[in-house]
Amino acid sequence: MHAVVLRYIDQVARFGSIRRAAETLNIASSAVNRQILKLEAAIGTPLFERVGNGVRPTPAGEYVIRHARDTLADWQRTRTNISALSGNIHGEVRVGTIPSAMISILPKALDSLAQAHPNLKFRVLDMAPSDHAEEMRAGRPDVAVLFIDRRYRDYEIVAQLGAKVGVIMRPDHPLAKRSQLTLTECSSYPVTMLDDPWLLFESTLQNEFIRSGAELNTVLRTNSMTLMKQAISSGMGLGFFTPVGFLDEIRTGQLVHVPLTEHDLAATDIGLFVHRGRARSPSVQLLVRALSDEFVRAASDLRNAPTKA
Amino acid sequence: MHAVVLRYIDQVARFGSIRRAAETLNIASSAVNRQILKLEAAIGTPLFERVGNGVRPTPAGEYVIRHARDTLADWQRTRTNISALSGNIHGEVRVGTIPSAMISILPKALDSLAQAHPNLKFRVLDMAPSDHAEEMRAGRPDVAVLFIDRRYRDYEIVAQLGAKVGVIMRPDHPLAKRSQLTLTECSSYPVTMLDDPWLLFESTLQNEFIRSGAELNTVLRTNSMTLMKQAISSGMGLGFFTPVGFLDEIRTGQLVHVPLTEHDLAATDIGLFVHRGRARSPSVQLLVRALSDEFVRAASDLRNAPTKA
């Protein structure tokens, strides 16, 4: 369908080297080189700046590279859509999400889909929020579960969940009966912290949390969510999370969630984002529907087993 | 840059005939035919259904055709953006608009741009509102001035203007001193009507207006806005419009605008729509900025010379 030069410039840009791009493309470097030279001649502007040890895109090149990648990605989606016409839902859905959603909401949704559609693939992006923001701005994820940010204009929020950040603890903890808490009230008790606390909050919220966090008695610091859960369950300390990651434990009374009063933290909601242009793709629709269901279930869980009576 | 087959299938779909497409492409029909056959073989699905007197796209074909057109259009925009890097703002901006905006807002904005950027081209689409909706849904216009409709999710509303539909008349008309009017109050006086009244209103509003309009004493019915203006100015009858098309006349006191009380009609606002994905294109930005300025100016005009004291 598409001219080879699209793949060529994509790879060349990725490696910053014509020869290495040619290598991964299983093709002679001269062929790749010539395609680029021809394209530059056709456009009338250099697309890559020749530096000693390779090439680097010019501003014009950036445009062309983006166009090439957009085109190839759109072609991939087109193929997927065509294949879906004959009932074969396959292809890959890219999902960006916060860790909380990876614990319960996302796995349940994926599980319910995986059974019915064995050919459906998912790519879940677990990364730093700054990269999330970058991905969202670039429009790469098809679906995302993130703290609500209206600046992602290419995405529509199709569901949301009031998920105040709060304190997770055992029901027999001294603070478990409170209806709300401040960070300073927690400072007299041992707490556990995700080793990458910025994973949980938007950049504006990080600062306050980290600032207050510095005064906290952090008895455990880990990047393992599993260990974290075990530690909190065994009474090792408090945890700071939205209730979303602990729906099951809260419902069964195993753990308790008490919201924090700090306004900036409490104001955060989790949203289900769908890329506007791809919302009609069958595979995306399936996932969105499954996630919506989980959002509804989570909301009802939070209502029935409120953060504290 | 792009494989010829993109242009081929575009034209074939446009004409519903391989031979005629080949003709307009100045190429042998066999070449076009073969490209399509090859593509179908590569995808594994027929893209066109062969009917006796030509071809018709299959559902899979519709997807591919749309992809091809999107790709070519995006490539065009990419070329434009690259050219803009060297300070040469050119290219074509597609604008969809209601007639009212064509009278004052749009011409002024275009005029101010045409002087500074002689290479900038505009394509203004004047058509039935159903086609407008279709165009907007297909995401073809880059910029649009339309009655606000939140369903156009690919577009962002960057400016709006409270523009209640009302009655336009000479200041010495018996109704000119009123602060508001109903359609029935107008029925005792001669009125003028645009021959295509649906051009002015969203489909949901059309019905009421036309229904009431049937009882009006329509002394003049024309599709010429110029004649319309002359007729109202010479006292031939009332006109039903937003004030937007009559800003100059209202400001100078030549004409008067009295809003209608009918709720559905009065609730309409005019919005400046920009396609989300193309808002950053220099040419689009220029036009949006110029139109925004005109929106502001129009809003101030409406405030200073209110529809009636």
Add this chain to the structure above:
DNA sequence: ATGCCCGATGCCAAAATGGCATCACCTGGA
């Protein structure tokens, strides 16, 4: 200074594309 890796280029083979003539088929009108 000397390898080493880079992109550019000349030469040739291979592949893709296009043009022409022709075939088989469908459709609409005598």
Add this chain to the structure above:
DNA sequence: TCCAGGTGATGCCATTTTGGCATCGGGCAT
């Protein structure tokens, strides 16, 4: 009913495009 004029498909050939290989000249790091 049949014929005329249209359609897409296909075989054959010329042209164009693309790719592979060897090689050149030039930066860059050791």
